[in-house]
Amino acid sequence: MTPDATSGSTSTFDFDTVVVNGVSRAYGRRRALHGVSFGASRGDIIGVLGPNGAGKSTLLGIVSTLLRPTSGTVAYGTSGPADPAAVRSRLGVLGHDLFLYPELTARENLTFFAALYGCAHVAARVDDALARAGLASRADDAAVGFSRGMRQRLALERALIHDPRLVLLDEPFTGLDEASASALLARLRALRADGRIVVLATHDLDLADGLLDKALFLRDGRLLEEVARPERVRAAYKDVLGR
Amino acid sequence: MPKWFTPLALLCGAMLAASPLIIANAPYESQMGLVQKIFYYHMPSAWMFLLGAIVCGVASARFLATGAERHDRTALAAAELTVLFGLLTLVTGPLWARRAWGTFWVWDARVTSSLVGWMISCAYLILRKYGGPGSERLGAAVALFGMANVPFIYLSVNYWRTIHPPTSVVPTLKFSMGFPLMFCVTAFLLFFILLMAMRTRLEESRARLDALYLALDE
């Protein structure tokens, strides 16, 4: 089941790697990102770490096609620049603001986005997603009444409903209690096992222990270091950013 | 500044300085006397106002199509000149109208259209100044809409009372009235071009300064 909203036929666009090459983003005189480069392949979980203002959200914004880089490129796969709509059909984004309509029920939110992304068998998918989020019993309640954790789970399912190849998460652990956080970790590991590419920006260094295949440490828009499979992320963070 | 700037500036300055003399020597218009001579500043201002609006609209369209920043700089400079010359037109017009039609303001087609067009260019500048980052593109859309609107504004306002003298007054002017007009139009056009050159250069310098700050940040 591959989604395509535009022509109703199945899309054949897919990719195995994402290569970010020398991406910079400037706002007037201020540079938010300086020539950041990294690569990711299927089954990778990449962590983008750094203090506030480091440029994490900007980087994620560029990779998710919401922002345009001032210079540099992002390549999805190796077959040259693709149709932007096709690229977007394979991206799943969980932003800071969750992208949920508070007046709609959980089911309606998921159904709307599933239809928008051209998924087949929408009702079945939505039911599966609700079950995975543990919201099956609250499916027909308006999202405005949900707790932060519930909304986060719903937003995550919304981001994943169309089986995206590349999943981008901006501060997904914010406001989650322990149970929800471990559920999210389990979900991310399942995504990795499923061959997706996950890029997440987070402050929660402890939660990232043992999760990341690669950790990118950013400060002031610069990529300080790329650390493979960090076991003790907090220590690595202190180390890299303390220099 | 490019080489042609200074000699042209001197020429323009000389023409503008000479214009009162030339205007004073033009024949008196029988019905309105001295006040009619405002016309020699009013018409060129109006034409420069229109020229500015067109330049702004075209540059905005090109900016939206290509994303090249120099079009945006041109659009901004042209918008400022549109506001400037528009203001001149809207002030000199009523001064003449008072004598010609007995009232400072009339809601006739061309006057009202000019006012609306002027307000659109003012709105453009307000957006550029207060809209925050990213207002270059927004402004370009507004300018494009403004330019596309010109025939509609004119047509819709046209069904109001129209007591504006028809434009054909220019060709039928005697040479002694036509020469001062052309002189002033040339002077104003030179002024427009010089101001555009200076203003775009200012924006270019600003952009270069920003680029230097960015490079410093490396």
Add this chain to the structure above:
Amino acid sequence: MSTQGFGATVLRIVRKDLTVEVRSREVAYTTLFFAVSCLLVFAFALVREGRAPEGAGEGILWATLTFAGTLALGRTFERERQSETLRALLLAPVPRAAVYVGKLVGIVGLLLAVEVVLVPLVTLFFGAPLLKRPLWLAGILVTGTIGFAAVGTLFAAMLVRARSRDVLLPVLLYPVVVPVLIAGVRGTSALVDPVFDVAIARFWLALLFAFDAVFVTLALWTFEPVMSD
């Protein structure tokens, strides 16, 4: 992009907006109430000795629509801004122009609903026989509303992330929709006239049609470049 994708997207967005609105009814009620308050303000401003000035009804109708419409536009996009759902729509693999048309249809629907209430009220309060020629009136109201909303939706969408967006929307919008306002008032006036001049009414209707065609097209072209960051 195939037309099927475009139309389907528009329909989904409209249905979603309708569902959201029906649940909360916030924008509909507040806009409606605001419009009626406007009428009150105009009444106290203009009515002398219990009678409104001749021909004031049409002007009051369109002025109120302009103000209420601006409010509705602001509120609709403020709601999108709060959950960043506009960004979610831009992230979806749908033609972006379809997002514009979807929002446009929603706004036009809302404003038409407000007009259904306003027209009888203006007739009542200001003694203007607006309902004398209902089909013509409907034509002028629909084309005028589309023209206003076409420009308004684009401007409101592009201002979603600008500073001072609340005041910038009317500042930018009003001068540009002047032809709609003029055509609307004059067109409605022609209908109210005891001597109905079909040619005049037809002229204004044609002007509104042309305005709609030009500006919806322009908006479709500029929506994508203006919304990409």
